Structures are given as structure tokens and as C-alpha cells.
Amino acid sequence: MNVRSPKSTPPSAALRKKSTTSKSTPKPIPKPTPKPPPKPNRCPCSPGDSTMQIVLASGNRGKLAELQSTLAPLGVELIAQGTLGVPEAEEPHHTFLENALAKARHASAHSGLPAIADDAGLCVDAFGGQPGVTTADYATRFGYPKSDANNVRALLEQMQGVEDRRASMVCTLVALRSATDPEPLVATGRVTGLITRTPVGDQGFGFDPVMFLPAFGKTFAELPTDVKNAHSHRGQAARTMLALIRERWLPGLP
Template sequence: MKIVLASNNRGKLAELRAMLAPLGFELITQGELGIPEAPEPYHTFVENALAKARHASAHSGLPALADDAGLCVDAFGGLPGVQTAFYATRFGYEKGDDNNVRALLEQMRDVDNRRAALVSTLVAVRSEQDPEPLIAVGRVVGEIARAPVGSHGFGFDPVMLIPEFGQTFAQLPVEVKNANSHRGRAARAMLALMRERWL
């Protein structure tokens, strides 16, 4: 079965393709089908993911899977949250992973409470009007490192220190990261939901 990923993020695509492979789903990006990105006007991950999934399904006529994910920093009241991808732009930098990390470290320079969570919310719909979307949430709590470490992953992986490993996500081998990441946890929950309700 073909499923449209309501994202053009190559990192997300690679992670989710690997995680959904056991079900035999062919995951294609909305960009491959010429589908524009959906607006994300909401303040919660689940609302934005649902809007993106419905948008991709409406434009493709196929089932769709959307992810809205972000970093929630305790010292910032849970922000940047749904604005994670644009975090750097609030501080005069261009949008991008490296700039997001730079801006975060600058803002946290004198902050002692470094606790943060990476959150991924996956939503899958069979059609634009699906009355029963599948919703799976994955959450990983860690601490923001004082400097980027590691070369794997993307986003905030180089500064997300995971206490049980004593390393950042960017230091972990890909298979270990995928098994323990917020997206990995959400994807496993989504796999179970898809097996139960779609197959």
C-alpha cells in the first residue's frame, strides 16, 4: 500500500521508511507527488499533524502519514514546541538545523535547568475525511548539552543528551537512535495501530 508522507524532510523520510518497512507500506513524500506543504497554524503537535495528514490525503487520494515533532524545553515553558523548525528565525538567524542549535545554546547559556523533551506525534488517515485517524505519540526526556557532540542524525540530535546512554542522539549508531528516539517510539506505536486497524 502506498502512503503519502506529509513532509519533505529527508531525515524523517529515512527514519519512517525503515520503521514502516515491516508492514510492506511504500512511503512516498508529498513533494514527489507535487503536493504543497500544508499550513501549520495550530499550537499543538497533534492538531498540526492531523491538518498535514488530511491535506496530503486530499491532494493525493491516498492514505497519509504526518509527523509533527519538536523540542520542548522545561526552562522555556515547553517552547519552542511546534515552532521548533523555525526557532533560529526568532533570533535573527536563517531557518536550519545548525542555526537552531546555535540559537538554543545561546539562549540557554546561563540556564541551569537543561531538562527537555523531544516529542513526535504521528497521525495517519485513510482518507481526507477519515473519522478515526490513528494517533501515536513518542516522547524522550533528556538534557540539552552545553555544546553539539556527534555527527549522526539531524535537528537537535547533537545537543540532546540522553542520560541512559550518556551520549547525545547524534553520537548513537542509527539503529540505536531509531530504537530509542521520540520518532522511533511514535513509529512503533503507529505500527501497532496500523496492524490492528488497517491490515
């Protein structure tokens, strides 16, 4: 709520005011400020709120930008967990689904808000689907510090001499109304491509410069963000999640 302290009138102004009144000039009648029409209640989770707020349970700036863009038509306020001081969650599980659920619970418990989490990863066919849920730390397995650039470097080194370059990027999104929500919303997306032999392109993040999409003849890192979003694993999952949230959390709204 905005509580404004009344402006204190400086003594000189107070004097001027007095002298004006003493001239018996008729005081203008102040116009009543029209009240804004009440906003529709958009949040079944906190009935008093007019605009639903959802915490995005991720510290990855690339993911946040893509999710905020694809989920924008929901008309809800999507707040990055970092802005609310939510610390990074543990991701100890063997599946994307369990890790996404853990991240969403964690962010919801810390913020008191509904949460959407994203667990993603690269599944390389020649490696039996690895690195999978451990994708973010891939480089550290080979002695490099954790970073996107080192992940790419480690992957290209590990794939030297590997002819089968097929790999998928997968994304699982989980949304919860509260940390104890018994009915999480779940959406998944998957895109298959070929791992290049050198990085190409400077858009996106993660493995985008080595994820070649035969349908485009380009890597994800060569595609503008809106084109990546329209075809990516995360874009697919986010559009499904958007529909689920509209249907289950915001019924009756356009």
C-alpha cells in the first residue's frame, strides 16, 4: 500500500496562503479524484491480490529471459527468485521432473508465492542420455571450473572421434500454487539436433552454439531469440504450461 506522508508546508508558503485567504478570494472547490475501477481478481491463490505474482525458480539468466518472454501473455507478474532473495536450491535427483519439483517447492517456500521451476539438460545419444540432470556441472567432471563455455569445451573434447552426434535438449517445467500443492502442473519439451564439431553463433546460452538443428541448417546460437523460443524444448514446455495455468489457475479469464 502506498502511504504518502503529507508534504509539510514551508513557513513562507504558509504566510502566502494566509494573506490570500484574507483577501476573501473564493476558494476553488477541489475536484474529487476519480477512483480507478477495481481490477479483476486474477489470483485464486491470494484472493486479495489483483495481479497474480509467480516466482520463477531459476538463477539462470538465459532461462529467465526465455520464460518471461514466452509466459508474458499470461498477464501475471513473473519475478525472478534472485530479486526476492531466494537462494539456489539443491538439485539432488535423478530426473528432471524431481529436480524441477524440488526447485519450485524451494522457491515457493521461501517466497510464499506460487512458483515455476525449469530443469533442463543435454542428453547425448552416444553417451546413453548423459549428461542429463548433471548438465550444468558437466565441465567440472573434467577438471574445468563451472561455466557454459567450459561445458561446451568439455563436450567437444569428449565427443572427439564420436561419429553419432545426435543429442536432445530437454526441459521440464513444474508450477506449484504453494510449497505443499498436491497437484503440480507439469510441462515438458524436447528438441533433437546434432552436436557440431566447433561452436557457431553468439545468441542464447548453454550448449546453444553446438546444438545444430537440421531443419534450420543452423545452431540455436545462430537463431534470434523469438525463433529459438518458437522451436526450442523450453518454448514447447512453456506454451504447454501457459495453457495449463490458464485452465487450472485462472479459469474464466480470457
